[in-house]
Amino acid sequence: MKLFFLVVKNAFRSKTRAFLTILGIAIAVVAFGVLRTVVTAWYAGVDAAATDRLIVRHAVSFIFPMPYAYRDKIADTPGVEEVSFANWFGGTYIDQNQFFSRFAIDADTYFDIYPEYMLGEEELSTFKREQNSCVIGSDIASRYNLKVGDSMTLTGDIYPGEWNFIIRGIYQPQKKSTDASQMMFHWEYLNQRMLQDYPGRENQVGWYNVKIDNPDEAAVISTQIDELFANSAAETKTETEAAFTRSFISASGAILGAMNIVSFTIVGVIMLVLANTMMMSARERTREYAVLKTLGFSVPKIAFLIFGESLVISILGGALGLLLTFPLVEAFAAAIPKGWFPVFEIEVITIVLLVVVVLFIGAVSAIFPVRNVAKSKIADSLRFVG
Amino acid sequence: MPKNKLCEIDHDKSVTTDQTQADSGRTHKMAPFIEVANLSKSYQRDGFEIPVLDGMDISVEKGGYLALMGPSGSGKSTLLNIIAGIDRPSKGTVKIGDTEITSLNESKLAKWRANNIGFVFQFYNLIPVLTAFDNVALPLLLTKLSKAERKKHVETALNIVGLGDRMKHYPKQLSGGQEQRVAIARAIVTDPQIIVADEPTGDLDKTSADEILVLLQRLNQEFDKTIIMVTHDPHAAETAKTILHLEKGELVEETE
Numbered sequence: 100m101k102l103f104f105l106v107v108k109n110a111f112r113s114k115t116r117a118f119l120t121i122l123g124i125a126i127a128v129v130a131f132g133v134l135r136t137v138v139t140a141w142y143a144g145v146d147a148a149a150t151d152r153l154i155v156r157h158a159v160s161f162i163f164p165m166p167y168a169y170r171d172k173i174a175d176t177p178g179v180e181e182v183s184f185a186n187w188f189g190g191t192y193i194d195q196n197q198f199f200s201r202f203a204i205d206a207d208t209y210f211d212i213y214p215e216y217m218l219g220e221e222e223l224s225t226f227k228r229e230q231n232s233c234v235i236g237s238d239i240a241s242r243y244n245l246k247v248g249d250s251m252t253l254t255g256d257i258y259p260g261e262w263n264f265i266i267r268g269i270y271q272p273q274k275k276s277t278d279a280s281q282m283m284f285h286w287e288y289l290n291q292r293m294l295q296d297y298p299g300r301e302n303q304v305g306w307y308n309v310k311i312d313n314p315d316e317a318a319v320i321s322t323q324i325d326e327l328f329a330n331s332a333a334e335t336k337t338e339t340e341a342a343f344t345r346s347f348i349s350a351s352g353a354i355l356g357a358m359n360i361v362s363f364t365i366v367g368v369i370m371l372v373l374a375n376t377m378m379m380s381a382r383e384r385t386r387e388y389a390v391l392k393t394l395g396f397s398v399p400k401i402a403f404l405i406f407g408e409s410l411v412i413s414i415l416g417g418a419l420g421l422l423l424t425f426p427l428v429e430a431f432a433a434a435i436p437k438g439w440f441p442v443f444e445i446e447v448i449t450i451v452l453l454v455v456v457v458l459f460i461g462a463v464s465a466i467f468p469v470r471n472v473a474k475s476k477i478a479d480s481l482r483f484v485g
Numbered sequence: 486m487p488k489n490k491l492c493e494i495d496h497d498k499s500v501t502t503d504q505t506q507a508d509s510g511r512t513h514k515m516a517p518f519i520e521v522a523n524l525s526k527s528y529q530r531d532g533f534e535i536p537v538l539d540g541m542d543i544s545v546e547k548g549g550y551l552a553l554m555g556p557s558g559s560g561k562s563t564l565l566n567i568i569a570g571i572d573r574p575s576k577g578t579v580k581i582g583d584t585e586i587t588s589l590n591e592s593k594l595a596k597w598r599a600n601n602i603g604f605v606f607q608f609y610n611l612i613p614v615l616t617a618f619d620n621v622a623l624p625l626l627l628t629k630l631s632k633a634e635r636k637k638h639v640e641t642a643l644n645i646v647g648l649g650d651r652m653k654h655y656p657k658q659l660s661g662g663q664e665q666r667v668a669i670a671r672a673i674v675t676d677p678q679i680i681v682a683d684e685p686t687g688d689l690d691k692t693s694a695d696e697i698l699v700l701l702q703r704l705n706q707e708f709d710k711t712i713i714m715v716t717h718d719p720h721a722a723e724t725a726k727t728i729l730h731l732e733k734g735e736l737v738e739e740t741e
Contacts, residue, residue, distance in 0.1 A: 101626045108614045390610045393571055394624045395599025397592060477571040
């Protein structure tokens with residue numbers, strides 16, 4: 100530790116260069132942190148998916164409905180504990196810019212299968228009793244300043260017409276990664292309107308949510324369910340909830356892939372910048388390192404000085420970048436349309452990754468200068484004129 | 486006449502040396518302290534072998550003061566570097582005290598240098614971001630001395646060179662002569678047996694150069710330091726007890 104003061108002195112020998120390098124690292128860390136946060140936000144649904152839930156959808160595409168009659172057959176499949184179902188409703192609330200998920204759900208079973216949407220007992224029983232009621236997530240309630248008893252009107256597109264609901268419950272998310280920006284209402288309400296206004300569109304279900312006894316049996320149960328409806332007009336595709344969510348994300352796979360590449364490219368570029376700084380710095384001090392060797396400093400001790408200097412700069416840049424990342428991610432979250440990302444915050448894994456990246460940059464950048472100093476001969480270095 | 490000690494540094498405590506201390510010179514005054522035998526050095530440049538030193542034999546007694554003179558390319562700096570353990574010969578041996586330094590590996594050689602050699606360079610080679618105090622303290626960072634002990638040694642060394650009042654000054658705040666005196670303080674702070682100086686007055690005006698020469702003579706006479714100095718300056722060489730003239734890598738004349 101006696102040498103640490105020399106490390107700090109060396110790191111700030113050229114204050115402008117040190118400041119610019121630290122700033123460069125900080126900017127790279129911010130860019131890396133924000134991009135990684137976007138990627139993790141995209142995958143938040145996958146991470147939040149339960150392992151004991153399957154999704155049964157139409158084999159051709161998610162947008163094709165399946166008969167309501169499948170419900171009982173699925174429920175009779177060995178290993179299936181409970182079956183619920185839902186339909187994507189779509190529609191507009193206030194205007195086209197107000198985006199959040201709206202589902203028609205089976206009110207009797209849905210909240211049993213999704214305990215992460217925490218709803219009070221009284222709210223749940225009221226919701227179950229009143230067919231024109233709905234439940235909204237706490238994020239929606241705070242975003243639109245809604246409370247229990249308020250009304251919500253949706254203008255349907257897939258299901259045309261004006262749809263009026265009374266809010267009977269506001270659910271709280273169990274975990275940070277739980278989506279608290281959804282609206283759910285009675286599938287029965289939707290079904291009755293379809294029966295009345297659009298005969299032929301009734302008794303259709305968008306997907307089934309299946310709770311199973313043993314997650315290890317997911318593949319077997321999925322196969323059994325799909326075999327039930329093989330060669331029917333609406334063949335099914337059953338998969339785990341995580342796989343189902345991932346299939347949505349795969350549509351944006353190229354963008355996410357690009358973001359991943361860009362985030363790591365930023366790391367590579369800043370590593371080269373710091374390595375260049377360290378090379379220049381070490382080259383300018385060729386004679387000084389030779390003098391230190393002359394005084395008896397061994398190569399490991401000089402390596403400590405160079406690695407230390409590089410790490411001091413990269414850690415300061417990383418710390419500054421990390422400090423800036425939090426408010427910038429918040430600003431980014433505020434700037435993007437509400438509801439795009441149900442969860443948009445810096446995850447612990449992103450912070451860990453940032454710390455590892457910063458240390459990696461600091462360490463790798465010092466390798467070549469150390470190698471050069473180790474290889475150089477004292478007598479030659481003492482004659483060096485930079 | 487009893488010789489003064491610069492600082493009471495216990496080298497066993499200060500540096501983990503393998504007892505390569507050049508102690509023999511302390512007990513056998515007249516025995517050769519530095520023995521250079523059949524020393525040759527050549528460099529490879531663009532596929533050509535360039536001889537610099539050829540079969541050099543030198544011996545220096547403990548407390549000797551040797552000036553190496555000669556034209557550029559005569560090999561005097563190379564000889565100095567090999568004796569100081571910062572370069573290696575192509576052939577031959579260098580024995581200092583009981584230690585044949587040419588057989589030491591890099592790690593042991595570094596420790597040996599830390600304990601036995603003090604360097605003075607033509608261009609001072611002080612670290613610009615460190616004060617005079619911190620520059621002088623640098624070699625002591627390799628020792629196990631406490632902070633208070635290091636401080637005491639640094640102050641003693643700087644007082645010997647007459648810069649006790651400039652401890653907090655940075656190199657750029659000092660004159661060339663003062664910088665060189667700080668460099669000498671750095672060279673003596675670990676109380677080494679040998680001081681090697683490569684053109685120590687080469688970058689100084691006459692007054693400053695004379696001050697440095699007086700200081701080196703004092704270190705030799707009062708503190709019993711063995712000094713080897715490379716110089717072009719006949720006036721500087723005259724302050725030494727022995728002058729060796731080199732030409733084309735060979736010893737051509739020795740003057741007492």
